[in-house]
Amino acid sequence: MSSVSDRLPDFPWDKLEPYKKTAAAHPGGIVDLSVGTPVDPVPELIQKALVDAADSPGYPTVWGTPALRDAITGWVERRLGARDVTHRHVLPVVGSKELVAWLPTQLGLGPGDRVAFPRLAYPTYEVGARLARAEYEAYEDPTELDPAGLKLLWLNSPSNPTGKVLSKADLTRIVAWAREHGVLVVSDECYLELGWEADPVSVLHPDVNGGSYDGLVAVHSLSKRSNLAGYRAAFLAGDPAVLGPLLEIRKHGGMMTAAPTQAAVVAALGDDEHVRVQRERYAARRTVLREALLGAGFRIEHSEASLYLWATRDESCWATLAHLADRGILVAPGDFYGPAGENFVRVALTATDERIQTAADRLKA
Numbered sequence: 001m002s003s004v005s006d007r008l009p010d011f012p013w014d015k016l017e018p019y020k021k022t023a024a025a026h027p028g029g030i031v032d033l034s035v036g037t038p039v040d041p042v043p044e045l046i047q048k049a050l051v052d053a054a055d056s057p058g059y060p061t062v063w064g065t066p067a068l069r070d071a072i073t074g075w076v077e078r079r080l081g082a083r084d085v086t087h088r089h090v091l092p093v094v095g096s097k098e099l100v101a102w103l104p105t106q107l108g109l110g111p112g113d114r115v116a117f118p119r120l121a122y123p124t125y126e127v128g129a130r131l132a133r134a135e136y137e138a139y140e141d142p143t144e145l146d147p148a149g150l151k152l153l154w155l156n157s158p159s160n161p162t163g164k165v166l167s168k169a170d171l172t173r174i175v176a177w178a179r180e181h182g183v184l185v186v187s188d189e190c191y192l193e194l195g196w197e198a199d200p201v202s203v204l205h206p207d208v209n210g211g212s213y214d215g216l217v218a219v220h221s222l223s224k225r226s227n228l229a230g231y232r233a234a235f236l237a238g239d240p241a242v243l244g245p246l247l248e249i250r251k252h253g254g255m256m257t258a259a260p261t262q263a264a265v266v267a268a269l270g271d272d273e274h275v276r277v278q279r280e281r282y283a284a285r286r287t288v289l290r291e292a293l294l295g296a297g298f299r300i301e302h303s304e305a306s307l308y309l310w311a312t313r314d315e316s317c318w319a320t321l322a323h324l325a326d327r328g329i330l331v332a333p334g335d336f337y338g339p340a341g342e343n344f345v346r347v348a349l350t351a352t353d354e355r356i357q358t359a360a361d362r363l364k365a
Contacts, residue, residue, distance in 0.1 A: 007130045012123060012336045019325040026328025031359040033289075034332045036160075036307055036348040038227040040281060043274040046226060046264045053263035060259040062251045064092040068262045075269040076237045079193070080218075082204040088240040089213060091247055092257045092265070095232035096190055096221040100124045103186065104132035106249050107242075109151050111135075116145055117154040120162055120337045122188070125154050138338055142174055147181035158191040158200050158305030161337045161346040165198040165305050171208045179215050184242065190221040190234075193275055196286060197304035204237060213239045224307055225275050226268040231261045233268075282307060285349045285356045292360035293347065301344070309347040310334075320345050327362040 016034060023030040063069065069087040076082045076090070093099040101124050104115055109132045117125035119138040129136035134152075139145055142153055155174065157166035166174075171187075178185045187203040203209060203216050217238035223229035236243060257265075268274075290309055293300060298311040313320050317333040324331055324345070332348070334341025351359070 004131065007133065008127060009123070009130075016321075016330065016332075019321050020330055022322075022325040023328050023330045028328055028358060028362075031329045031351060031355045031362070033348040033351055033359065034330045034346075036332075036346075036350045038224060038229050038350055039352055040227050040278065042227050042231075043268075043271070045271055045274070046228070046267050049267035050231075050260045050264040053260040056259035058259075060256045060262060062092075062254075062256050063087075063247055064257060064262050065259075065266075067266050068092060071266040071269040072235050072237065076204060076218075080202040080204050080237075081206065082202070082237070083206055083211065085204075085237065086240075089237055089243065091236045091243045091250075092262065093234045093236060093250075094255055094257055095223070096188070096219050096234040097124055098232075098255070099219060099234065099236065100188070101128045101131060104128045104134050104152060106246055107132075107152065107184070109134045112149060113151045114149045115152045115154070116142060116150060118156055118159065118338075119340045120159065120334075121154070121156060122160050123336060125156075143177040147183055150181070150183050153178055153183050153185050155185060155187040155203065157187070157189065158195065158198075159302070160188075160191065160306060161308055161332070161334065161341065161344075162301065162310040163191075163303035163306040163308055165195065165200045168201045168205070168207055171201060171203055175203060175209055175216065182215075184215055184217070186217045186219060188219045190219060191224060191306040192220070193225045194279065194282065194307060195305040196283065200305055214241070215239060217242055222265060222268050225278065227278065228264070228268065231264055233257065233261050233265045235265075281353075282349050285351070285353065288356050288360050289347060289349065292363040296363040307349045309349070310344055311347055312344045314343060317342055317345050327365070329359050329362060 072090040073085045076085050111133050113134045115129035115134050115136045116139050126136055189202055192200045202218055204218050217236050221234040293311050300309050300311050303309045321333050332346040334344030
């Protein structure tokens with residue numbers, strides 16, 4: 001009997017090791033713009049909330065405290081424009097990657113069922129389908145998919161890796177198509193608060209869904225907007241008919257967000273100022289990197305939102321990776337996100353101001 005790991009592709013990031021060594025050997029040290037992990041401090045009010053909740057000897061609940069559910073419902077209405085959101089419409093999760101990887105399994109999908117995701121996409125969408133032994137396919141336009149057997153349609157706006165944003169009209173059209181064919185839409189909106197040249201819209205907005213959450217779930221994370229990647233804090237919002245059974249399954253699986261993290265999330269979702277400050281940091285870094293890349297002969301596509309620049313020199317992404325590694329800069333090769341990315345690299349904005357400026361200086365040299 002084959003092991004579960006046999007269903008999975010090779011872990012792509014292992015391929016970066018030789019390029020990482022080259023970049024690290026640069027006299028000024030490596031500028032790592034590959035993974036996209038936050039580097040700025042966790043805001044003090046969030047740290048304080050975590051510390052104040054540190055004496056939590058009992059088990060937390062999977063559904064979270066009433067205060068956490070209040071914070072999520074309040075944020076979803078305030079920030080996303082959703083209406084009539086109750087505790088039944090929300091569910092905390094242990095970081096969004098865990099959710100993406102295990103959602104097909106928790107939905108009961110398996111052989112004969114199909115999962116679809118964008119042709120340039122976060123690799124974990126495919127991993128989740130493989131773990132469930134479901135079939136999977138990438139799309140350019142989801143409404144052109146064969147709906148027969150299609151049980152889960154992933155949307156990702158703003159996109160990782162491209163930063164592309166789906167318009168309100170596109171979201172409305174896709175949601176209508178999915179409902180017509182009985183397809184569950186799960187929209188990964190983890191970068192929604194990081195729009196630069198576009199204003200991303202959630203599938204939870206009434207202009208998109210007509211005031212109904214039927215067949216819709218949105219995924220949100222605090223990793224990027226609040227620098228909480230180390231806290232593993234995320235949540236779902238949407239159709240109670242989907243979230244209710246997921247809650248029961250996750251209770252059986254013990255998938256509980258730690259109590260101090262729950263308290264930290266309450267503080268994070270209740271404060272918009274730290275998000276504004278962090279956005280300004282990323283906006284400044286984006287400007288520096290974008291100008292340096294363009295000046296060095298790169299072309300940038302999409303990238304109107306999120307924490308990445310989707311850049312190309314119209315050559316193999318691995319040739320570009322080597323070119324940048326020789327300058328002490330490490331980025332992510334585009335083919336990690338699908339064959340359509342073979343001539344692109346993803347350049348993260350998640351480095352300190354000093355490292356971002358160092359990368360820009362090296363690109364100009």
